[in-house]
Amino acid sequence: MNPMPNREMVESAAVGSFVVPVYKPRGITSTHVVRALKRAGGFARIGHGGTLDPLAEGVLPILVGPATRMTEHLHAGSKTYLAAVLFGATSATCDLGGEIVDSGSSIPAPWRVRDALRLFRGPIIQTPPRYSAVRVGGRRAYSRARAGENVDVPARSVTIHRLRAIEFAYWNSREMASTGRLAGLGGRGRLVAALEVVCGTGTYIRALARDLGRSVGSGAVLVGLLRSRVGPFAAASAVPLAQAESLARAGQLADIGHSPDEVALHIPALLLGADSARGFVHGAFAPVAETAGPRRVYAADGRFLGIGEVEADNLLRPRRVLAPAAEIGQ
Template identity: 45%
Template structure:
């Protein structure tokens, strides 16, 4: 089987979990994903199958679109709601301050990856150090935000994690961490923030419109246009 299969990754699975499931269902060992999604995240995860695996490095380098929801007034060690709470301020930004702060992240910038990430340091994943409380320095990486937009902002006093939340849409370069953006935005606003939900809506030329649920993989015809044949 040669081609690209676009999965709508469900919450709770790692990208590797999806690859393993696809290998089992399709009976194809040569399958690789083209851009890691954290277990919390959902959305577009293109899988290169068969001869198309030689295209992985090109597909991985593509820009991505995300829809993200964050909570203000709280921080966590993983920079998302799956982690342990590290601080709580209860503060929320004003809408004007939020819009101004978001605009500051457009363009090229240096971004520090999250401590809990798959970045390799000396042959080990960064999250391995973080889980053992071992200090490790992750070098900032040059990234780019082509567009960022505030979609919604609302107070939420009933939230168990924070006083308010906002939803944003952004287009960014490969290697960009939305969790790091949320961390940096919270620091800029002086409120603290953590990621609540993340959905990838586009990866390169692949969008949610063509994505299928993992349960439907066995019934999906592979797209031969990206097989390299």
């Protein structure tokens, strides 16, 4: 059995390699957030841990330095969303980003929507929207769609761990007009469902809204989306973008950063002796008395080295090395 690493030691070793949960506001892209912080802090390596659509808001984990190698582990974790879905309308983008069209169908009762949610729990087959970042024939689907091409986006398997209706409301014409996009839907009211969605990687909440609308025969569009959690990072504790930019310009963004190993706390930890730690950061295998599977790997002094994989032959194979080789063994 391996003891857990000392958190203070881990954090002190993470300077220049860290994760900051930033609150992305509506109206900008996830790439905009990355570029703004890259410009403000002059970071050579920076990325985000999962795209949020321009019309969505919420937590966007920003990874800096070698921590960018942990992106796949953020993607592998679950994400939690609060979604507002309006029934009785459709859109090419499945949200307010496209032209909103009255479906002409009757508005479903709340119980029908609640009952239909069971169809979308667990592993499901989902087709991403035509206006999405999925690559089709080497190009983004949204680029092809905007060019007027008929885009056939392939369906794929995704997992929805939890899906529930929090509340229902009816929007009248005045409330719809206040969105700036729904004024043309006419005088009849529309049912809006507030949903909580906990899902795995690759899930499009816009597509979920579209398919839920189809399942009740009315059509539906996503009219609001907040990502409240990505892995261990919550929107409630995310840093506003303006504050993050200010800290980056002052060279202080790392001061509020999280150690990159926090991205993978669901993976068991493994501490290595000095010789094995030096070998790990140079790509060498190490014999370990461990069952097969991934490991968060640490030096004996608590420094986070990266992610390894214990093979069936009890050898630890380096997968993602984050620690500079020159620092190990000093």
